[in-house]
Amino acid sequence: WVLEEKPDWKDNYIVDMRSEKWHDILLERVIPEISAKGYRGLFLDTIDTASALYANDPDKYTGILNAPAEIIRKIKIRFPDLMLIPNNGLDLFDSFGSDVDAVFFFFLYGMPDFENGSYFRADQNDSDNKTKLLKSIRKKYSLPVFIVDYADENNRKTVLNFIKMNKKNKFKPYIAEKELSRMYQQDSI
Template sequence: MGPVRWLAFYGEIADDMAFDGYQIVILDRGYRGSITNIGASGARVCSYLSLCEIRTGDPLFSALHASALLEPNPDWPGTRRVDVRHSSWRAFILDTAIPSIEAAGFDGLMLDTLDTATYLEATDAERYRGMRAAAIALVDAIRDGHPNMTLIMNRGYDLLADLAPRIDAVIVESLLTVPDGQGHFVLADPDAVALERALLAPAVRRRPPLPILSLDYWDPGDRKMIAELYRRERAFGHHPYVATRLLDSIVPEPR
């Protein structure tokens, strides 16, 4: 396939012109601008959807049965992990969250936090047995119920061999850049990059290969390094986007 221009933006509003020329646009479902206007130029407009965690500030949080909630995620204050095996969570995603996303005009989903399911099962196999299988089954149900929606998975490498045939793209996040603990990003260790690329093998082996969208973070003022990150990702065969960590601004590729 040819190059894919894409971006992720989680701010509440932006000028419609900022989205021109992109084939895939990922937004938070709380975006207050016109989804119709963004899609009018041919872009697939995808809503962020967390499948294994939920923000307590999510407008739909009150619709979720409390029995599906697990402990908070210590790395993301205000976020609760969820029991993806629970029937009420499955119903929440399929019968409440996705219909609200469709009603807002989105024609795709960016499926996030699937890593949580495999992490929990690996951490406590007794308590969380079946989390991985339940996560796969949920994505399968989404695909079966919405065959025309674009489905993009963020990471979730442990599930990739099972889900590669059911999704339309996978995001590899922070492949070339990693946080330095001081609020900035630095280049990742080459050995770590090689290991993470190896996890993408199911995407590469699929026929046709599953598009790999890379998402790296860098200082938007450093245009020279941003251009270099685009070059390196394209050399891997990826479709890159480089942005700020909060994804609260649109950072055009340097030209």
């Protein structure tokens, strides 16, 4: 059920979300341990992996598009007070939108270039389409939308522009460096 290491994120692995073993580890061990330490929520990173796996090999990954909703429902039933925030997975959101507490999305405007160690602006059409979809999800489910964009900390104009664009859309922006080891000063606009 552990498939492969993510190429841009060392020590982070893609899992087959259909795996009952993975579900059991989360529900029987990981989440109870986290809850016992006082944490009140889970960030469900890269929910969109299900879509990517299916797109690459639909025969091998039959049923994987239902897996995010299935594990989210299992968590909600077992831990009803735990806040759940999925990362990405906008194409699957309708399958679990009523069971989560926020929308989280990376790379709306700024993206990291891992090969060159720099940053670049996301495609404008893609940003516009994602913005419309995020607004639609926010309206349909009455959820806050959190955005993490990437930019060079020394490029204050870009950082402030990303913050301004996100706030214009009533999204909660966070601008970070590509390793996500810190968020920049989120200046008021």
